[in-house]
Amino acid sequence: MDTKSAVELMESSAEVHFSGFHMDGFEQRKASIEQPTTSETDMYKQPFVIGVAGGAASGKTTVCDMIIQQLHDQRVVLVNQDSFYNNLTEEELTRVQDYNFDHPDAFDTEQLLRVMDKLKHGEAVDIPKYDFKSYKSDDMLRRVNPSDVIILEGILVFHDPRVRELMNMKIFVDTDADVRLARRIRRDTTEKGRDIGAVLDQYSKFVKPAFDDFILPTKKYADIIIPRGGDNHVAIDLIVQHIRTKLGQHDLCKIYPNLYVIQSTFQIRGMHTLIRDAKTTKHDFVFYSDRLIRLVVEHGLGHLPFTEKQVITPTGSVYTGVDFCKRLCGVSVIRSGESMENALRACCKGIKIGKILIHREGDNGQQVSSSASMVWYKSLFHLVILTSYALINDQLIYEKLPNDISDRHVLLLDPILGTGLSFFFVLKLQVCVA
Template sequence: MGSESNEHLQQISAGSHFSGFNLVDLQPINLEMEPSATFPENTHGQPFIIGVAGGAASGKTTVCDLIIKQLCDHRVVLVNQDSFYHDLSEEELAHVSEYNFDHPDAFDTEQLLACMKNLKHGKVVDIPNYDFKTHRRVLPARKVNPSDVIILEGILVFHDTRVRGFMNMKIFVDTDADVRLARRIQCDTVVKGRDIKTVLDQYSKFVKPAFEDFILPTKKYADVIIPHGGDNHVAIDLIVRHIHTKLGQHSLCKIYPNLYVLQSTFQIRGMHTLVRDASTRKHDFIFYADRLIRLVVEHGLGHLPFKEKQVITPIGSVYTGVEFCKRLCGISVIRSGESMENALRACCKGIKIGKILIHREGDNGQQLIYHNLPKDISDRHVFLLDPILGTGNSAVQAISLLISKGVQEAKIIFLNLISAPQGVHAVCKRFPRIKIVTSEIESGLNEEFRVFPGMGEFGDRYFGTDQD
């Protein structure tokens, strides 16, 4: 940046601190991990809901059992779509061999929706007890209590968009058709006592067409696709780790997979206690704020692309490591964002730093944006620096400016210390591919649109310009 532009920005920001803006409107594993679409809204304390779909005899039950076994430190409940078959009428019972149990109309989806809604909101539900010999529901029903994790398993659990809307993770068990047929023949002949001709006739008439027409098309909705079913222990382990991570995260991270909150430790909690204390002296506030900022910056660097690199060690051996992404820059939102520049420079030697100032003009809500950005910013990964994410208004303005300058949304990483839920919603809904890295999520905003419990006016406290 030129010295003249720097002086201009400093003059504009010298007398004011701009933070109280008006509130804006608010793979697959093939193991193929695909970025999921927006996760359904989920508030703190609600269960993590997993849908497991796939063809008949694909290994869905085995996958569910393995997940439940490995989530032994959480309360987990399994709900089977098979429990929600409609009772057959006398006429349907008389011609049961002609009834298509693999068609979506065979299920009482409305009752399934009601049960899932109640479980999501922490209510006890009665799951039907379906008798596959009489093809009718029998008493007593199965009573299911609220749990940390709910697994909904069935061939068509992805078919209805309303049912999918409850799910935080969708798994499709993808098993070869010949394997599924062999398993079905073994189960139906050995366990159910059917002759092989009846099994094959039912398979060709109902099972195979229903799989191709209704089940396979729902594979596109899956967040994770597991080949080979329960035999794929690598996939199961990765899924369980992901679930453990999600259960330990703030509920907003379950809604927005592009939001990252530092894992809370006593050290981080202690530093937050100090910087939030109104009686903390300026030099102590700066010291602990800098420590928190450094942690956020380090975490943000972990989201940059790396490539493999081999080096020769001083003893002549080969070490295979990674090489840092080189085309970076930092953009600080004046003036609080400037407090984060030193930590970024300490981690990224010689990094370019640009500036953005968002200035409210008058009382009509109009804003002027002043900026001085690297000329080649469109070719770089960008760290956007602002310690407080409140309403999200200034962040949306800054990100919009960066995108208008040619920066790819997926190459922007927004670093801040504390975030209000309203700001997270505003930014993530508008820019779903940007990454937000923060050290803590706040309770919300007060009637003056100030973050609470908050840190006060961060820039004033950091730069010593508070009006005490």
């Protein structure tokens, strides 16, 4: 089965308004899916980089937090431009009240570019923590690991064209100047203990001019403009949906339309964490693996055909429901598939279960078990005739199947427990098995 390149273009218009959310035209970008290979370089997936800009106290952090919260099933990391302020010299410290922290020269953009380049290439980085009391980066570093989504937030992240070029999506948080000033006064007087007169003096001397000269002009580079910041829930929802679509371009579901992936939840991620932890006991590993397998079995059964059925309830009313699919059987790929049999029996009372044992010749001539090989997954249509596993270097060693398997819906059981993943294929056999 050949992988087709996927080109997904976001439709754009001169200006689209929707519930206070308007798009000044998404830049059309091509996103292609690489041909699947076994090399680590080819397997690497570029992260989706989102830039979030706007004036100080415009609500950028709130918007970022809401995006991260809704993308809970993805690995997301937040990088703040504030972490890359230049350290002030002794001379600058003596007149810190005259230093413009809203000017592009206040940031170490070169260091920011180095950090982003490493993250985009799948390398972990240490990001400095800027101390606004000493006006220097302290010795404490924040370790940031590679992620599916990188959010770069800051007042001037759109100013440098080299930084803009890294972004797949650019968001400008547009909030009224009076609201931003009120938030800044509240924040600086409450959190920083500053005098309100000093806050207003800094705002009129540096903040407002810098916004007009450097920040506001970058609004034209934004793909999306969000009025009212975090209060605009419609805009946040649409942005998250678009990000999910872009991330989904690399999913196998986009390549193989009959492949279903169970949506991740905190429960599922928690169980994955436990069974992948080297310190997890054997008892806990078995318990949580069984829970995951049960979820996979239940999900797989949901893709079987159902027929509508009406029943009379104990109260005498008519309930229209569905009737379970009849004539099922399971086929367990020895040995790993047997770990799914108990879950299948618990869901399907009295189900028949057959067995098959296969192996294939590896590239070096050694035999490898089917559950360690993904080759035959590429040719699922060969499973229609179970005895044809000998194709594509696969050889059928043993098979014990129900005699009437050709008249049943077959549930092929073959989990990959070592990585916390389980595969559960639902197939309909249309031909007789010799």
